Amino acid sequence: MKCEALIDYFNGTLNDKDRAAFEKHLAECTDCREELEELRLLTADLPFAAEPAEPNDGMKERVLSAVFAEEPVTAVEKTAPAPAPRKPARQWLQPLLAASLLLSAGANVYLLAQKEETDQQVAREEPATLAGSVQLAATEGFNGQAQASMVQENGHSSVILQANQLQVPTGTEAYQVWLINEAGDKVRAGTFNTDESGRGAVSYTMPSDDNWQMIAVTLEPTATSEQPLGDIVLAAEL
Numbered sequence: 001m002k003c004e005a006l007i008d009y010f011n012g013t014l015n016d017k018d019r020a021a022f023e024k025h026l027a028e029c030t031d032c033r034e035e036l037e038e039l040r041l042l043t044a045d046l047p048f049a050a051e052p053a054e055p056n057d058g059m060k061e062r063v064l065s066a067v068f069a070e071e072p073v074t075a076v077e078k079t080a081p082a083p084a085p086r087k088p089a090r091q092w093l094q095p096l097l098a099a100s101l102l103l104s105a106g107a108n109v110y111l112l113a114q115k116e117e118t119d120q121q122v123a124r125e126e127p128a129t130l131a132g133s134v135q136l137a138a139t140e141g142f143n144g145q146a147q148a149s150m151v152q153e154n155g156h157s158s159v160i161l162q163a164n165q166l167q168v169p170t171g172t173e174a175y176q177v178w179l180i181n182e183a184g185d186k187v188r189a190g191t192f193n194t195d196e197s198g199r200g201a202v203s204y205t206m207p208s209d210d211n212w213q214m215i216a217v218t219l220e221p222t223a224t225s226e227q228p229l230g231d232i233v234l235a236a237e238l
């Protein structure tokens with residue numbers, strides 16, 4: 001039995017013979033004793049350590065990719081008590097420990113850390129409000145309709161446009177949304193394609209609260225036009 005058996009020993013998955021052998025190793029191996037002590041400290045402090053949760057596949061993947069990214073212990077450190085200063089752990093063991101912790105009882109630590117982040121996010125966010133909404137009608141010779149909503153959210157104004165029954169763009173063509181102010185300046189407010197039944201949507205955070213007079217959708221020859229080159233397909237006054 002060697003150091004590699006530590007995790008299995010800690011998780012209680014060794015058979016009697018292997019466990020006895022590992023305990024013999026433990027008596028001679030300071031590294032394993034320290035690691036074991038740290039594991040016990042970490043898990044003793046977990047509120048739900050006694051009820052290990054089976055992580056779902058998505059979480060396993062995230063945990064494992066975190067391990068491969070060599071930043072595996074973030075979630076553990078968040079809720080664990082500050083460990084006493086100790087010599088650096090052996091490099092091969094550290095990610096494995098983190099992974100085994102996160103994948104078993106540590107799943108709870110991970111979930112708690114996630115929840116903490118989510119709670120903070122929610123606390124920061126103001127409820128979004130609808131500042132206005134208009135229907136865009138098709139111009140002559142074109143099909144389609146759209147709804148544009150102006151949304152105030154976290155100090156930003158966004159426009160969300162949803163269109164349907166549009167002609168499906170071909171080749172490099174794409175639909176572009178334009179906001180037009182009193183002076184006739186046009187600001188591109190998003191580019192979108194449609195699905196095969198002519199539906200499309202785009203959201204755009206406005207750089208300023210200019211006094212927009214009009215919203216229009218053009219069918220552009222390419223998705224990169226800085227000024228409208230194609231025909232206006234849909235339009236509405238704001």
Ligand SMILES: [Zn+2]
Pocket residue numbers: 002003025029030031032
């Ligand atoms: Zn050892």
